[in-house]
Amino acid sequence: MDEPDAVTDPTEDGPNGLDRDRRRLALVSHGTYMKERGLQCLFFACALVAVITVVLIFAFTMIEAAPVFSDIGIGEFFGLRWAPTEGSFGIAALAAGSGVVTLGALVLGVPLGIGTAVYLTEIATERVRGIVSPAVDLLAGIPSIIYGFFGMVIIRPFVAAVSGGLGFGALTAWFVLAIMIVPTITTLTMDALRSIPMGIREASFAMGATKWQTIYKVVLPAARFGIVDAIVLGMGRAIGETMAVLMVVGNAPVIPGSVTSPISTLTSQIALDMSYASGLHRTALFAMGVVLFVISASLVGFVRLLSKMGRR
């Protein structure tokens, strides 16, 4: 590797006294090289932790879930009946519950979140923005258990009073989850909107567009990838939410008759059963974990694909 011949010897053909402080260029020393290499390997190892963890999570939950294939059977696993004490491990009703709860939360939360973000970035005065957007930021950090608690003590009784039922069910979960995902969607949408160059807004105004025209013809289309990102991440948050849902859905693993009758979701059922499940039951819970993991990994994949398209 070291090839001293590549450097011509200055003493041999150094011309006419100009070589005041001529010295050879040093070659990379072995010690330095090894040290820098070593550090780089260490950093690399750290960077790989994330990859290894993700693989481990998948592998571990998958291994624990393996008997689902052999002993329960895929068909049964995706069946409708969840009754672990009676040996039925169908997750369709739970998955449907997760889906319903998530969709409703999005229907309520997305307009609110995007509307808030648009208001704060495009319409509000400096002063309002200065107060409200940090507040929304902070609220994004409120833990889900608090939202669940609030849902349990305020929203559920309220829904119960209005509907005449117990107040457990999809409707309550929609409210709770919508409130939860609004800060997420708002902050991410605001990021997307802020990253749009001021220039195209100015151009639109200069063309004689009103504020609303500028927002929906220029700003929102330009930010569409970022906004879809925000929605998908909000969706991920809603699907994965456990405690808040557990506290308000009523945990009946059935296809409900109405939005105010109890339902159950994948996450809440895992949390509910995890403490005592054994044998096949436990296996089924891990398999539900795998399903959730795959869903969230695909959502992330989708977002990444989208932002790649957005960059292009």
Add this chain to the structure above:
Amino acid sequence: MSTYQSAPDASMAAIAIRDFEFWYSEFHALTEVNMNIAKDSITAFIGPSGCGKSTFLRCVNRMNDLIEGTHVEGRMELDGSDIYAEGVDPVDLRRRVGMIFQQPNPFPKSIYENVAFGPRLQGVTKKSDLDDIVEESLKRANLWKEVSSQLGKDGLALSGGQQQRLCIARVLAVQPDVLLMDEPCSAIDPTSVQKVEDLMAELAPQMTIVIVTHNMQQAARISDYTAFFLQEVAGEPATLIEYGQTDSIFTSPMDQRTEDYITGRFG
């Protein structure tokens, strides 16, 4: 306070400015601007950085309304009516006074949609009318030849110079009477600069054009009239120092400060 050398008189004015003052919240940015901007000719604003050229330009289509806390005094008349009068809709005003910015800023849409944007705002929905407008505007902006076969392409995929001409086409599509250009050539390559300058010369006979430029040669080359702005003391408002026919300003400036600036003694 300002010096005038064969400057346009009121009868030639597309825009007449009287005792104009401008504030960004607390900061008094411009003071005592009096000038007539000649109809259907090219007027150049020159001056060192920060002297309020852009600020003043943006007063003409009330873009500064979008900045919180700005405030004007004095009159600015477009074809005889005060644009700052109560009840004047800045949105309508901006349709009549188009603007081109330093950074080409096409919308992230297709070339076609970029040009159709303004007409659509004004309610044009018929496809054939839109097609017409798009084609005519691109032709006037000397861009048609280059893009006619790819109108569906994203405006951002064009080169910088093409983008700038696309922005001009976009403005032409709404038929403004006045075209404001804020350093339209400073971010594009020399060949494109040539094209944009040619285009301005073509447009000028039917359009009042105001251009801010840092490039003295460019001002000298293309403009009929030149206005020199200066903020003498940092923190104090800038004002119009000298205004008149471009030839006179460049060959025999009457104000010492104009001369210093033009000969490159500062700025």
Add this chain to the structure above:
Amino acid sequence: MSTYQSAPDASMAAIAIRDFEFWYSEFHALTEVNMNIAKDSITAFIGPSGCGKSTFLRCVNRMNDLIEGTHVEGRMELDGSDIYAEGVDPVDLRRRVGMIFQQPNPFPKSIYENVAFGPRLQGVTKKSDLDDIVEESLKRANLWKEVSSQLGKDGLALSGGQQQRLCIARVLAVQPDVLLMDEPCSAIDPTSVQKVEDLMAELAPQMTIVIVTHNMQQAARISDYTAFFLQEVAGEPATLIEYGQTDSIFTSPMDQRTEDYITGRFG
């Protein structure tokens, strides 16, 4: 391809460049550069924006190694040894070839620590030695008087011009043989420009200085030799067009393109 007018010959060269080519990944940025950079004098690189002046300058201390995918061909010899030879430690090279950037870039540390940074890297730890070096370097950079009483102050708290001189002091502290300066004066105020130019004149007798500048007057004022680079066709590599004594280049350029550029006909 290049034209030479009383350019330094090999015997005077601190840096000798032969058939030098440079690529940014796919983009061939420089081609066929051949020149000798004279020892202990000031050489200016001029040329329009994007013609590869900075790129070439960064080749001299292998800063381009830090950019992924770059690739060189040809030889670049510093005092006779090829700096791109296998095994050459770019870190050691950069110690001998200092660099000043357009944007003053003091570290977010105290003035003292800024200057002591280089010596510390080289293992100087004794406080008194460091004190000495810091004082000497700041003196050589004409900054000592202004900052001697506040060496603990954050380097970023200085004015732009002072920051630039601090960066120079920081480089002087490691005793480089060559000093590369990439538009060192374009981001600082005129008074500071004067000081930096004076400083360069003081340093030149014992140091090879290469400066990239957009300011023709500056090049004419301070440099002994001038090299004009040009990228004639966008996307094609740029090259050295003309090189020689500054007087000759500015008063009687032999290449038409040099003349066009110097007289402001483009760029």
Add this chain to the structure above:
Amino acid sequence: MASEMREPISSRERIKRALARGAVHRVSKETSNAVMLGVFRAAAYITVFVLVAILGYVLVNGIPNISLEFIFGWPEGVNAEGGIWPAIVSTVYVTALAMLICTPVAVLAAVYLAEYAKQGHLVEIIRYAADTLASVPSIVMGLFGYALFVETMGFGLSMLSAALALALLMLPIVMRTTEEAIRAVPRYIRWGAYGLGATKWQVVSKIVLPGAFGRIATGIVLAIGRAIGETAVVLYTMGQAINLPVTPLDSGRPMTVHLYLLANDGINMNAAYGTALLLVIIILTFNLFARYLSRKGK
């Protein structure tokens, strides 16, 4: 010249005519503008109102229950009267431990991504993994933590198991903010250091990391806030025994789990409100501190 002139004139006319035809169909732009801006404003007001209502509710119901005795006391008796000191300590303990585990790995990983990695598939995979990790539902992380740390590695229901699971949760947050922080250090400053003959590691350790410190700290503090509020992960990795943890292998009951159990038992709601308020205060304090740090960092 004349032929050149005619073209634009006719263009002008044609555009004018088309515009005039269109103007007939115009709808009132002022109305739609006013209405839609009102809709956006309403959305913002609703959001703010709801969020303020939640905080206000927790505050109003929580304040009467907070006292020194509540903070420093132990839960007592059938109805969990008394205080929540062990829960506070468990929360602090597990979060600090998680931070200690997560920070070095996350920061060094970010250094790799920002300074060393060549853009390519590998980096893509690492980023994808980090993003995925960030979005793994917390109950899945709980399951995983239970299977790996509690059972397979034999740490039992303990601070260590919970901290490891939480560290995984914090990892992507710290990694991302650190990477952004590192990238925000101007390249000019880096070049300055390279230009003085610094090696890569010297540049990273002496210039980049100190320069990015404020923003890295912000990321860590944000991640801490997230970890403090986490429930599902700790529920099945830490257990729920009321206990003052001493060694990392001790079990405990963090505030979130305590709140969950109180809410479920539904018997001593006062303690639940008090716990909720303390939890919110702690997390908001951390987040405010993060904001302060990030503002200072700028």
Add this chain to the structure above:
Amino acid sequence: QVSEHVTVSGSTTCLPIAEIAAENFKQRTSTDVLVSGLGSSAGIEAVSNGTADIATSSRDLNDDERSLGLTPIPIAHDGIAIIVNTSNPVNRVTTEQLRRIYAGQITNWSELGGDDEPIQLVNRDEASGTREAFNTLVMKKVPFDRRAAVLPGTGQVRDVVSRSKGAIGYISMGFVKSSFADTEVKTLDVDGIKATEETVTSGVYPISRDLYFFVKGTPSEAARRYIDYMLSDQMDAMIREAGFIPMSASKDTGNEVS
């Protein structure tokens, strides 16, 4: 000194008494007892896989669990009270009716002589010993209506029932009265019998069961002393305060409980 500690896990019903015992026990012996409650089945699972020393349970072992080699130690008697909203005019049910209610066959209070109001079922989660006992004693293998709300804690059942007019639930009688809740619930007589200490101890009240500790093999010294303490007279008052009936009550009267 390495502090020995005892891990107790399981029933939420038993949680209060297990915790009181732990507190007092610690004061006496400075031994830590870590108690958690996720449901009886959770405790049994924990003891059998070694993560806990003692499982608390509000039911006996079921058939699957008998093979795990756990030793049952009854610690108290308890009745399962049937609770409804205070505004509900219905006062009594039979076990048969209860079964049909929870199987989803009786769906309106009017069928029980109450108002025309749909019955809102509140059930417990499958980890619950109370549910298991209710299942054995009342449902007798008839499956629960799966649409019922499933709540993971006794307190929540009480709270939900106290706020919804049509609701019905079942909880340990020890939780019916609570000085900490701001709402009330009403108990129904079952087969004409009120749930009281006497009726439960004597076995007249049809839905009663014992609360248990389970240990695997020989418990540690500390665990054994904690169990002893739990069974000692010193705990009786506390067990009563928590609303359960100490084992001594049946010994005193000489009655055995089914």
